[in-house]
Amino acid sequence: MERLGLLSFGHHQPVPGSRTRTAREALLQTVELAVGAEELGIDGAYVRVHHFARQQAAPFPVLAAIAARTSRIEIGTGVIDMRYENPLYMAEEAAQVDLLSGGRLQLGVSRGSPETVLDGPGSFGHVPAEGESGADMARRHTELFRRAVAGEGVAASDPRRTGRSVLLPVQPQSPGLAGRVWWGSGTRATARWAGEQGMHLMSSTLLTEDTGVPFDELQAEQIAAFRAAWSDAGHPGEPRVSVSRSVLPLVTDEDRAYFGAERGSTDQVGSVGEPGLARFGRSYVGEPDRLAEELAKDVAVREADTLLLTVPNALGVDYNLHLLESVARHVAPALGWAPARAR
Numbered sequence: 630m631e632r633l634g635l636l637s638f639g640h641h642q643p644v645p646g647s648r649t650r651t652a653r654e655a656l657l658q659t660v661e662l663a664v665g666a667e668e669l670g671i672d673g674a675y676v677r678v679h680h681f682a683r684q685q686a687a688p689f690p691v692l693a694a695i696a697a698r699t700s701r702i703e704i705g706t707g708v709i710d711m712r713y714e715n716p717l718y719m720a721e722e723a724a725q726v727d728l729l730s731g732g733r734l735q736l737g738v739s740r741g742s743p744e745t746v747l748d749g750p751g752s753f754g755h756v757p758a759e760g761e762s763g764a765d766m767a768r769r770h771t772e773l774f775r776r777a778v779a780g781e782g783v784a785a786s787d788p789r790r791t792g793r794s795v796l797l798p799v800q801p802q803s804p805g806l807a808g809r810v811w812w813g814s815g816t817r818a819t820a821r822w823a824g825e826q827g828m829h830l831m832s833s834t835l836l837t838e839d840t841g842v843p844f845d846e847l848q849a850e851q852i853a854a855f856r857a858a859w860s861d862a863g864h865p866g867e868p869r870v871s872v873s874r875s876v877l878p879l880v881t882d883e884d885r886a887y888f889g890a891e892r893g894s895t896d897q898v899g900s901v902g903e904p905g906l907a908r909f910g911r912s913y914v915g916e917p918d919r920l921a922e923e924l925a926k927d928v929a930v931r932e933a934d935t936l937l938l939t940v941p942n943a944l945g946v947d948y949n950l951h952l953l954e955s956v957a958r959h960v961a962p963a964l965g966w967a968p969a970r971a972r
Contacts, residue, residue, distance in 0.1 A: 630964045632935040634673025635666055635953060636707050636873055637942045639685030648945030655684070656691050658946050663695040663702060665950040669957055670968025673703035673735065675937055680713060680753075681746045689722040696730035701969060703735050707831055707873070707937060708813035710741030711767040711774070712750040717784075720777035720799050727803035734806060737831045738774070739813030740767040771812075775828075779807035811871070815907075820851040824858030829869040832929070834910040834939065844896040844910040848872060848929035871935035874927075875912040878920055878955040887944070888914050917959030924964055936964070 641647070641655035649655050663674035674695060676685045685691070692704050704726075709719075727734040740763065746752065750763065757766040777783050782796025812823035814830055815837035823830050832848055840847060852870050859868045877888045897909040913920050924930055938956060940949045957968060 630930060630933060630936050630961070630966050632672035632703075632871075633957065633961050633966050634675055634703065634871070634935060634937045635662065635671060635949075636675045636677060636937040636939050637662065637685070638677040638679070638939070639691075640683060640943045642683050642943070647943045648948070649943045652683075655942070656694075658942065659685070659691050660694045660698055661946045662940070662942070662949055663704065664698050665946065666953055667699045667702040669950070669954055671702065671953060671957065672969055673705060673935065673937070674699075675703075675705045675707040675735070675737070677707055678709050679742075679744070680710070680749050681744060689726050692734070693726050693729055696726060696733065700731075701733075703733050704730055705735035705811075706737045707833070707871075708737035708739040708741075708811070710750075711738050711770040712741050712755060712763050713753050714755075714770050714774070716770045716774035717777055717799050720774050721801070723778060724799075724801050724803040724806060727806045727809075728801060732803065732805055734803075735809050735811060735829075736806075737811040737813050738771055739831075740764040740819075742835075771810075775807060775810060778803070778810070811869070814851065814855070817847075817851045817854045820855040821858040824855040824860075824864075824868065825862045827859070827862065827864040829871075830855045831871050831873075832933075833873045834875065835907060836910075837905070837907045839898055839906040839908040844908050845927045845929040847908060848910070849932050852929060852932045869935065870933045871937050872929050872933040873937040873939055874910065874924070874930065875914075875939045876920060876924070876956055876960060877912065877914045877952065878917040878959055879915055880917065880955045880959070881951075883948070884952075884955075887941075917955065921960045921963035924960065930964065936961075936966075 637659055639655045641649045641652050643650040666674055676688050678688050680686055688706050695704050777799050780798050780802050782798050784797050786795050786797050788794050811829040811831045814820040814823055814832055836847055879885050896911055898906050
């Protein structure tokens with residue numbers, strides 16, 4: 630494992646115990662958490678994107694704010710549901726954020742996850758073409774977005790104004806951004822597809838398939854399938870792979886009060902509203918030495934170059950920086966990681 634990042638869902642709700650009660654607080658705290666994480670030597674600050682929920686929805690404004698307050702840390706998404714996106718407008722937004730950040734944007738995109746509305750993309754004006762599924766539409770949007778950020782012409786010029794008939798690219802362009810697009814995959818099949826397309830791989834704490842093997846082993850199979858597909862397609866360079874984990878070291882009395890009774894020592898199998906069973910990865914909760922040993926045995930963590938820590942953002946910036954520092958100081962070094970400032 631080379632890199633350590635945080636992944637915030639941006640939850641906000643005025644309920645007892647929450648230190649993130651409003652959308653404004655969630656946004657401001659997301660920026661402050663990224664600034665503090667950079668000071669700790671953490672490598673990345675990523676935001677989850679959900680629509681029609683009390684959490685992060687439109688990532689580019691908050692990523693631009695993080696870019697303005699930081700200088701080194703990677704900033705990104707994990708992941709944007711491409712069923713909802715206008716690919717060309719998104720390409721303009723992404724390029725502007727990448728330029729502001731000095732080329733630090735890592736964009737995770739995907740087909741999206743189950744949600745609380747019947748037809749969210751349709752409410753945004755995006756309807757699959759005849760014979761097309763929502764997943765097909767997400768891939769079509771992704772293909773156009775990738776062409777746009779790569780600088781391809783996507784709209785015919787008006788010869789009356791330009792004196793020529795050519796395809797024009799969107800502006801601005803940010804060189805290198807096209808090589809920093811990741812696909813959020815929930816199965817081995819979609820991981821293979823991502824490798825064939827030349828996108829990097831993001832894999833979360835949920836796989837939308839189950840074969841009976843432990844979560845980390847199934848995820849390691851997914852990673853192997855992705856890398857094989859990348860190689861077979863002849864893409865240059867080494868692809869990147871991130872996996873997400875909930876890692877909660879019990880270091881203080883406050884930690885034990887929040888998470889001492891947490892029951893996350895085993896995988897869970899269930900339904901997420903789609904055909905078939907899904908497998909949910911365990912949470913890692915306990916004393917730091919034990920967590921380091923357990924994570925060292927997690928075969929998917931060993932295979933990935935990046936570990937994203939899902940943080941309980943509703944507990945506020947100070948607590949989450951304490952949590953990140955506990956992992957960075959007591960757990961991650963046993964996995965081969967060193968703070969960015971020490972490399």
